[in-house]
Amino acid sequence: MIRKYSVLVSLAVLAVVMLVPFAIVTLNAVRSPADYSANGPLSLPDGLYLDGIIDFWNRVDFGGKLWNSLLISGSVAVLAVVLSVFNAYALGIGRVRGRTWILVVFLVANTLPQEALVYPLYYLSKEVGLYDTRLGVIIIFTVVQSAFGTYLLSSVLGRFPHEILEAAALDGAGKWRALWRVVVPISRPTLSVLLIFFFIWTWNEFFLPLVFLISNENQTVPVALGVLQGDKMMDATMSSASALLGILPAVVFFLIFQRTLTRGVTVGAIK
Template sequence: MTATATVERTAPPVAAPVKIRRPRPGGASGKRRTIDWLMLLFAIAAGVVIVAPFYLILINSFKSPAEYAASGPLVPPTHLYFEGIQKFWERVNFPEKVWNSVFISGAVAVLAVLLSVLNAFAIGIGRVRGRTWVVLLFLLANLLPQEALLYPLYYMFKAVGLYNNVWSVIIVFTVIQAAFGTYLLSSVYGTFPKEVLEAAAIDGASRWQTLWRVIFPISRPTLSVLLIFFFIWTWNEFLIPLTFLVSNANQTVPVAISVLQGDRLMDVTTTSASALLGVIPTLLFFLIFQRTLTRGITAGAVK
């Protein structure tokens, strides 16, 4: 007897249609684009606000007093007028003032970075007792207004014979800038890898060799950023150089610019020319060390 088997074929199950949700025009992507456009407009507005004073200085530096009185400060000059720049250059002996500012700012930048490294090494790696209070003391030193330092520093420099001497300003700003540098570097050196220090100690390196052969090369990008900032900050200082550098031969560029402003009369075009000449050295310094500054900030942001 033969049995016949019937095979029933069943159709495969049909999958239910999947509904595809399309993003709404006013969804998250639309909000993100709106925020991006708002941020772009804010950046453009901030850029205009920053560039506007430089634009006014530039156009008024090459404008004669008569044209300034006739057209106002916002209209570009019809012809270039160089007597304002020449007048300021000869009146204050501008090359001498530039050299004073470069010498003071450069000396302060180098000495402040060196002192900051030594202090931060003792606090952050040497682990001195009460390091938290020491760092707090350096932080409080940065909060002191310069007006509070003028009276005691005046009598101190008078007593030691450094009044009306560029080294008085160098000493003051070295201490002020080194206080900030110590506060910053001590927190950086406090997180320095112990394995690197232990490896250097095993190799027989002394503390001095560890500092200059291990720690200094690794922290060089951060130190370069501090060096640039210390130079620019010291260059722009006005109150202390005005107080302690009374002779014309020792004055800096910001102090030289202030001598053009009288009690009731001010030559706007000559003042604009002096401001332009005062900005050019710092602008050149920033452009020269822009790559160093960018590398230092990037290296400090990446662990």
């Protein structure tokens, strides 16, 4: 009996340790600076003080950063899924010649470190006027994410029931119609998992957006908050406000997408 509960208690303690950083950030984001200097960071705050968060929100134009992140991540998610579907249609269903090698290329592209692409991309994007634009970042991440998507979807579509495609062909559907009317609707569950993954992965990206989005009005949430680290204006409560604003969207997405995500995180492992 004691042993039974001691296991549970130690697991629960670990869970609390994992969650403490979230709690402590939240506590101090809603604490007034006066309360902070009087009572320190560990006590419960005197009351709900939201001015710090509002202040920080306005100072960094957080609404604008959220919009940039949403726009970039949303566009990349949709475009990368479309691109992945095209590729996987050709590789998994069309079985074009040399598909094994093409898949290897996508796999290698997926493992390449962005450091090995960043300077030429920086240089080329300046040449074509895409540097420091959201469009430039959208194009780059569409390609990066679709490398993984192609790889995953090709193996899924490789097992697509051919009878259905043949039936569609008998009905006179060409390849283009078969793709949109048959393959896409039937693969919808996998595609929605991919869509969410691409959205969140792009939201979480830091390195390339840091390099490419230098002007304030183009920056994403992680970049805007990341470059403020160590800034002189960041006192204790302001820092926790910034951390909380970074945490909130991620947690909201997690709650919204939780079911799809926990199903999806295992998508590859089960196959």
